[in-house]
Amino acid sequence: MSNQPLLNLKKLNTAFKIDGKFYQAISEINLQVKRDQILAIVGESGCGKSTLATTIMGLHDPAITKIDGQAFFEGQDLLKLTDEQYNEIRGAKIGMIFQDPLSALNPLKKIKDQIIEVMDYHTNLTKEQKIQRTLELLDQVGINNPELTANQFPHELSGGMRQRVIIAIAIACKPDLLIADEPTTALDVTIQAQILDLIRKIQRENHSGVILITHDLGVVAETADEVAVMYAGQIVEQGTVTQIFENPLHPYTRSLLQSMPQADSQEDELYVIKGNVPSLQQMPQSGDRFAPRIPWIPASDHEEQPTMHQLADGHQVRCTCYQNFYFPAEQEEVRQ
Numbered sequence: 513m514s515n516q517p518l519l520n521l522k523k524l525n526t527a528f529k530i531d532g533k534f535y536q537a538i539s540e541i542n543l544q545v546k547r548d549q550i551l552a553i554v555g556e557s558g559c560g561k562s563t564l565a566t567t568i569m570g571l572h573d574p575a576i577t578k579i580d581g582q583a584f585f586e587g588q589d590l591l592k593l594t595d596e597q598y599n600e601i602r603g604a605k606i607g608m609i610f611q612d613p614l615s616a617l618n619p620l621k622k623i624k625d626q627i628i629e630v631m632d633y634h635t636n637l638t639k640e641q642k643i644q645r646t647l648e649l650l651d652q653v654g655i656n657n658p659e660l661t662a663n664q665f666p667h668e669l670s671g672g673m674r675q676r677v678i679i680a681i682a683i684a685c686k687p688d689l690l691i692a693d694e695p696t697t698a699l700d701v702t703i704q705a706q707i708l709d710l711i712r713k714i715q716r717e718n719h720s721g722v723i724l725i726t727h728d729l730g731v732v733a734e735t736a737d738e739v740a741v742m743y744a745g746q747i748v749e750q751g752t753v754t755q756i757f758e759n760p761l762h763p764y765t766r767s768l769l770q771s772m773p774q775a776d777s778q779e780d781e782l783y784v785i786k787g788n789v790p791s792l793q794q795m796p797q798s799g800d801r802f803a804p805r806i807p808w809i810p811a812s813d814h815e816e817q818p819t820m821h822q823l824a825d826g827h828q829v830r831c832t833c834y835q836n837f838y839f840p841a842e843q844e845e846v847r848q
């Protein structure tokens with residue numbers, strides 16, 4: 513098997529047209545996803561995670577979106593594909609699991625018809641083969657009675673069951689790359705763990721690469737191999753799970769970790785990152801984009817135009833501001 517990355521993003525930018533002007537939602541994204549690897553993309557709401565996913569999936573309207581850079585998938589630049597070529601790849605070689613299983617399913621169609629639809633488009637299987645594969649898929653995603661579920665409508669299923677169906681649709685054609693956008697956000701905690709186990713199991717069985725988008729560092733720690741931390745449209749830090757959790761560098765990563773509840777901690781106060789992710793129109797044009805949320809760090813500690821720095825072990829961090837970063841002793845930003 514080639515050790516070429518499955519997906520290789522180079523200086524990928526996506527900008528949206530707002531009031532007649534384009535504003536960048538993701539900037540200069542360089543990322544690689546390999547087979548047999550789960551890459552987590554983590555960051556607060558509004559950091560650009562979904563925009564990155566939908567850019568890879570080719571789901572943007574060119575009239576209001578400007579995309580540039582390169583996005584090589586199995587050596588082919590996705591940004592150069594025609595709509596027809598994209599349709600061949602989407603659903604077959606790249607599968608997507610959406611956040612909200614209810615809105616991703618058609619309420620008027622039986623589950624089996626929604627799974628078969630993908631196979632109609634991408635395979636030459638006979639009707640019997642497609643029904644057989646549908647039952648196998650429902651079994652593979654852990655549905656106890658595939659025959660029953662196949663003939664049900666989405667509203668007859670629980671949230672966890674619906675998400676399993678979404679996963680069955682996403683993997684129906686054994687995609688090489690699976691993009692899961694907040695796949696467990698709408699589910700309760702025990703079901704979340706089952707769905708993450710399922711994604712991991714499928715990734716191993718199919719030797720696929722997975723991009724797992726989440727705002728939840730607990731999910732990252734449990735599931736991912738590699739982590740890219742996004743803030744305000746940029747990757748601010750990237751490394752293995754061990755590097756990110758044991759040696760977080762960028763102030764944003766450290767703040768995210770600091771705000772995460774610790775099972776073994778005696779403290780009942782959680783750190784809160786003050787302020788908000790800037791809107792696209794209010795994006796800082798120079799300095800570290802996270803600087804306004806750590807005002808106690810002097811401006812001179814930030815690079816004027818922050819760049820990614822690669823450390824000896826491959827761990828990458830944007831801006832040198834991490835070298836002098838500390839949390840103030842007297843935390844105003846705490847809550848009970």
Ligand SMILES: Nc1ncnc2c1ncn2[C@@H]1O[C@H](COP(=O)(O)OP(=O)(O)OP(=O)(O)O)[C@@H](O)[C@H]1O
Binds near residue numbers: 529537557558560791
């Ligand atoms: N079609 C669009 N037109 C204009 N702005 C958009 C569009 N889609 C997203 N944005 C903006 O781009 C930025 C990134 O949004 P995006 O949804 O990618 O973030 P996210 O990290 O995935 O957040 P969430 O988890 O809430 O989806 C936000 O400021 C958002 O308002």
